[in-house]
Amino acid sequence: MKKEGCGIVGIALEQGNAALPIFYALYALQHRGQESAGIAVSSGAKEEKENEISGNVRDIPLIKGMGFVYEVFSTQRLESQKGNIGIGHVRYSTTGASKVENAEPLLANYRGGKIAIAHNGNLVNTAEMRRELERDGRIFHSDTDTEVIAQLLAKELMKHDPIEAIRELMKRVIGSYSLVILMNNTLIAVRDPLGIKPLCLGEIKDDENGRSGYIIASESPAIDMLNASLIRDVRPGEVLMVKGGDLESYQLYRGKNTAHCVFEYIYFARADSVLDGRLVYGVRMKIGERLAEEHGVEADMVSPVPDSGITFAIGYAKRAKIDYMEGFIKNRYVGRTFIMPEESSRDIAVRLKLNAVRANVEGKRVVLVDDSIVRGTTSRRIVDYLKEKGAKEVHLRIGSPPIIAPCYLGINTPTREELLASKRNLDEICEFLNADSIGYLSMEGLIDSVGIEANNLCLGCLTEKYPVEIPGEVCIARQLKLTQF
Ligand code: SF4
CATH class of the missing domain: 3.60.20.10 (Aminohydrolase, N-terminal nucleophile (Ntn) domain)
Structure with a gap:
């Protein structure tokens, strides 16, 4: 997201x-x-x-x-x-x-x-x-x-x-x-x-x-x-x-x-936020550790996609006992920008924000960790960019289950047609992203890491089941009652 x-x-x-x-x-x-x-x-x-x-x-x-x-x-x-x-x-x-x-x-x-x-x-x-x-x-x-x-x-x-x-x-x-x-x-x-x-x-x-x-x-x-x-x-x-x-x-x-919107824990909220009694940083560390347990791979380094993948990558590296190293350095001063229409390379949008560090990735098998994948176009450019800089293998690890449906409750997400995971299986996703392997966090791993039962979370964009009535979508109604005061 x-x-x-x-x-x-x-x-x-x-x-x-x-x-x-x-x-x-x-x-x-x-x-x-x-x-x-x-x-x-x-x-x-x-x-x-x-x-x-x-x-x-x-x-x-x-x-x-x-x-x-x-x-x-x-x-x-x-x-x-x-x-x-x-x-x-x-x-x-x-x-x-x-x-x-x-x-x-x-x-x-x-x-x-x-x-x-x-x-x-x-x-x-x-x-x-x-x-x-x-x-x-x-x-x-x-x-x-x-x-x-x-x-x-x-x-x-x-x-x-x-x-x-x-x-x-x-x-x-x-x-x-x-x-x-x-x-x-x-x-x-x-x-x-x-x-x-x-x-x-x-x-x-x-x-x-x-x-x-x-x-x-x-x-x-x-x-x-x-x-x-x-x-x-x-x-x-x-x-x-x-x-x-x-x-x-x-x-x-x-x-x-x-x-509660589960993506607040995965991506939207700051890592130093305490949401519903939980420190988001702690949740993201657990997600990273769980990802390492679920999707371990032989590798030389773990790198985040900055900034959203950082805490997950630290958790992954700690549990997998693989060195944490930054494959990318983020330019923090980009702000809002525009790309001139005559600029032929669409990759400029990625390179404005991220610079891949050749000395860190050359000849290495890299576990690249991010929070989620929406359309997949940016993720593919990032994987290609690491390979251009000499990475031998790029194994993508994602801190959420696949996003398969839109959000109607506060986020501007694309339609199902535009969502990478909506109509593709894992092999097709991996091929589209040009990665050597891909591993998404399981739903069970997510719920355990957040520490809130599934029936107290909104998981709509991951399950296609929403907590309120939305025309054309499946609703798991949450019963409400009026209390007197
Ligand atoms: S569908 Fe629910 S979980 Fe997904 S982003 Fe929207 S509010 Fe959050």
Whole structure:
């Protein structure tokens, strides 16, 4: 998997300015999306700039723009965003095109004012919900599922208090959603009843800048970044509300099972994240060790495809007792780039990012470890590149079972036709990749390594069985019930 979903953060300080800590927290979540970034706080000044949307809409000033976090914000702009409560977002588009109108947070009107909302995940009933809201006269400004959530919430807020409105919202929307919402000086966080996408809670306690309060973020490194303490994950089906310095929890829905996205452990999350009580680094080490047990081979060195294969490769090398050595060095300063149309060699895209080290690989039998294979085109170029630099054999080892189906729940994956493993057997895959052998982690090995039972994970793209109803796909329904509070 090479495309992430989004990252979200919400911060409620007792006093002081939330925009700057949100900015730092977004830095820690940059790996989850590099297309656009945005911050909304509870009060502040007006901002305007080309190719960006700004607003000073009833106590919710908003700055968002295309690009990396450091490209969108400046010290001056952050200082102008006054307010002790706010939310932030980094985006990689899943639903909706890559344009500034779709950047988040998004704003929506309701009877009591405005709400700002930031979302990680993907709804599968967006079109139907949008049609219904448009029939009610609601006007959309973006083509994202997040605006559907925002408009539906605004509609429910006409009839209910915030918690009841969110309960109604959660009844209607289908798919994955971790949300942070800013409403009337209140920070609200919501995690879908299956807990598909991650969300965690931390506490900032009188830090070096005298700040205290709460932080809610997609991943724990955003909490570490502020020297705050991780308290726990937001529970599936739970709503957290931070108001006037107090934290309240409402368990609105409780499922018999959860459906945590297994690819958060394999690829999306940072290795230093603690997800649902597990350090991702530890899971990836176990995967590497298990791969070595399942797919051992005579070799001279183990090399990762950097960066995603590093931890798996360390685990593999340790268990196989084969030297770990870097066959590739990654250029960390490429960022977003373009290739001129007249550039004939498509390999330039790989060589811009990775340089194979001839002295390390020449004449060697190399175990090359990566997290997953999607289309296989990049993997094939990487294998060829190692061979061009003199590798005698290249044995590919993959830290996940084959991806055979699309993801509808937060990642932009290709169709079945484009997925390498969807219609090919192992021999055909190995031949396509020009590798000397290939070994994928078994499903059992994956589940053991993650340490969560299969019926509490989403494995949809690996098994073609999804935890929610998706037209044309098989669903393993996870029973949910409404709990009173
Ligand atoms: S289908 Fe795959 S990538 Fe998508 S949520 Fe499920 S496990 Fe994660």
